[in-house]
Amino acid sequence: MTTKPTTARFFKHLIRLIPKQFSGKVELQNTDGQVWQLYFYRGCITWATGGSNSWRRWRRNCTKCCPRISLETLSLYTYDVCESWQYYIVNNLLKQEKISLSRAICIIKNTLIEVLFDLIQQDHLDTLKITSLTCHLQAEMKQPIFRLSIYEAFEKVKPIWQAWCEANLQKYSPNLSPVLSKPELLEQYTSALTYQKLQILISKKLTLRDLAFYLDRDLLKLTKIFMNYVHQDIIQLTDVPDLPALSVVKIEALNRQTKEIQTKNSQLPETIIKSQKKLVVCIDDCSIVNQVMEKIVTKKGYQFIGIQKSALAVSTLIKIQPDLIFLDIEMPIANGYEICSQLRRIPHLKNIPIIILTGRGSVVDRVRAQFVGCSEFINKPVNLEKIEAIIHKYLYLANTKTDISVVGSLVPASC
Structure with a gap:
């Protein structure tokens, strides 16, 4: 050929x-x-x-x-x-x-x-x-x-x-993944360290292209190394499934979900509806996230302000004094951890609920977020029901508890 x-x-x-x-x-x-x-x-x-x-x-x-x-x-x-x-x-x-x-x-x-x-x-x-x-x-x-x-x-x-x-590789796609078929032969022909490394790599079910990238090696040279083992039937090259797609949320679908949730919550007492005047802020450099959050929050009857420039977040929050803050972690100039830490040092903002928006859910990230004083985590893309639950927890229930405590303070002890 x-x-x-x-x-x-x-x-x-x-x-x-x-x-x-x-x-x-x-x-x-x-x-x-x-x-x-x-x-x-x-x-x-x-x-x-x-x-x-x-x-x-x-x-x-x-x-x-x-x-x-x-x-x-x-x-x-x-x-x-x-x-x-x-x-x-x-x-x-x-x-x-x-x-x-x-x-x-x-x-x-x-x-x-x-x-x-x-x-x-x-x-x-x-x-x-x-x-x-x-x-x-x-x-x-x-x-x-x-x-x-x-x-x-x-x-x-x-x-x-x-x-x-x-290199006589025209019949072998770089999208194939190496699979260990005869581990005993591999162990026999390689050092203990090489055997251990190859086992770990192969167990990850990565393609030749993936391996070349993660190992920072030339694809052709790396494939030639694996082909030595393929020719000895120690390793086979097989197809692997594709990785999952990123989740893309349609605004139309979000709107439908919002209407469904609104229908479920449409029977709120009149006194509660009248009290829904609190302010929710979302700090995220993505304008679309702020648009989505605004739709959810305002349809629940609350006020909403979206802040895209993280550098202006703290000074803006000091002026407007919100009741609930949604805060993205990954932003240019000032990240979410830094902003949260600053807010907790401001007397009239230190007790405001701050909800971290993130895709990171590791123990280290959670410990760091708790250390700077965040209230909760929500994974992105945001889930309507989770946002609703957060609003219910920190605004509706908190407001209800306040009303009860005020009423209780007016009741004479003799009663």
């Missing part, structure tokens, strides 16, 4: 499949039913996804290009049904200035190269067929972050594929 014609043949096939200066989505499917989506803007490739491990690929490239972004702490809300949630998230992070343009381009470029490599590796390129060709592009796709002409894409993927073929 010659390597150069194979790469060229794929791109020639791709050029034949799509119209010139095409803008839209091309969906390709192989004979096994695997589907890939390629997005184009004026004949250039702008995004690609699909295959057997699209979320695994996306998570790995996000972590590689943006190591400081914790994917599990992201709050993802949208009014739109997006063409590709993965692209939407990158675009959203860029708009919120949580990542730089260069890092967004890094994610997209790495993803494009991996997807194109996987497509080239298909056994029967000519059987890749278009199952969908859509000219309509949604807003986030009409102003692409990054573009590659088909020729530029060919030049980037060609040397990677050639090196892979020269």
Whole structure:
């Protein structure tokens, strides 16, 4: 099998499949039913996804290009049904200035190269067929972050594929995961330390691409090492399932849930309804989170203020004196821990309930949050029922207890 014609043949096939200066989505499917989506803007490739491990690929490239972004702490809300949630998230992070343009381009470029490599590796390129060709592009796709002409894409993927073929690896996908089939032979042929390390790595069910990233090793060189064991039947390369997608909450769905919860709580006594004049504040640099929180809070009858700039949070809170605070941990300039610690040193704010919004649930994070004086944790994306429960606990029940204590103080002791 010659390597150069194979790469060229794929791109020639791709050029034949799509119209010139095409803008839209091309969906390709192989004979096994695997589907890939390629997005184009004026004949250039702008995004690609699909295959057997699209979320695994996306998570790995996000972590590689943006190591400081914790994917599990992201709050993802949208009014739109997006063409590709993965692209939407990158675009959203860029708009919120949580990542730089260069890092967004890094994610997209790495993803494009991996997807194109996987497509080239298909056994029967000519059987890749278009199952969908859509000219309509949604807003986030009409102003692409990054573009590659088909020729530029060919030049980037060609040397990677050639090196892979020269190592006789064309039949082995880098999306495969090593599995230990004969541990006794591995133990016999390697040192105790190497055996232990390999066992740990293999037990994690990572793909060759994952392993190369986490070990900071060249993918080709690492694969060659594993192939030595594959040829001896000590290790097998197998498929692994994709990683779970990030949770994206639709605003429409949130609104429906809010109405359902409101219906359940619509029979509140008139005296309680009249007393719901308290102020809830949410400090989060994500405008969408503040919009969602505002919908929940105001529909319960409370006042709401959203603060996006963490540097202004403390001075603003001193002026407005809220009754309940929701506070994001990960923010630029001043993080949630720092703000919480400052608030607890201010006399008229030190007893205000502060609810940490986070995706981090480790013991260390909880201890740190308790140390600076937070009241509770809520995982992001926020759950409507949990927010409702927090409001009920710290505003409704607290208000009820206050009313009871006031009434009790007016009752003569002789009664």
